[in-house]
Amino acid sequence: MRDARIDLDWADGTYSFRLAWGQLAELQEACNAGPYIVFDRLRTSTWRMEDISNVIRLGLIGGGMAPADALKKTRAYVEDRPPVESLTFALGILSAGLLGAPDEPLGEAEAPDQAEVQ
Numbered sequence: 126m127r128d129a130r131i132d133l134d135w136a137d138g139t140y141s142f143r144l145a146w147g148q149l150a151e152l153q154e155a156c157n158a159g160p161y162i163v164f165d166r167l168r169t170s171t172w173r174m175e176d177i178s179n180v181i182r183l184g185l186i187g188g189g190m191a192p193a194d195a196l197k198k199t200r201a202y203v204e205d206r207p208p209v210e211s212l213t214f215a216l217g218i219l220s221a222g223l224l225g226a227p228d229e230p231l232g233e234a235e236a237p238d239q240a241e242v243q
């Protein structure tokens with residue numbers, strides 16, 4: 126089952142992050158842009174401060190953390206630190222939410238050999 130969950134060593138431990146449909150919709154509202162626009166801003170260094178913090182906060186919530194705890198962690202380890210420290214984490218979390226986690230296989234396990242098909 127694909128759920129776009131990604132576990133990362135971040136802040137003071139290892140945390141699960143997940144951006145499911147609900148978190149992606151909330152991200153869209155919080156950043157006033159669709160998830161792919163936010164992804165593109167993170168990727169091309171045209172990000173806004175809230176792009177980084179909202180991706181991480183909502184990813185923590187989607188990963189199972191209580192919203193109040195996610196806000197506290199985000200304030201301590203994102204908003205109280207230089208933003209570039211969190212940029213790669215935000216990009217990885219949003220990428221997993223949109224495209225699937227890296228360890229989730231895409232497509233068929235083994236595609237048929239094209240020489241055999243003809």
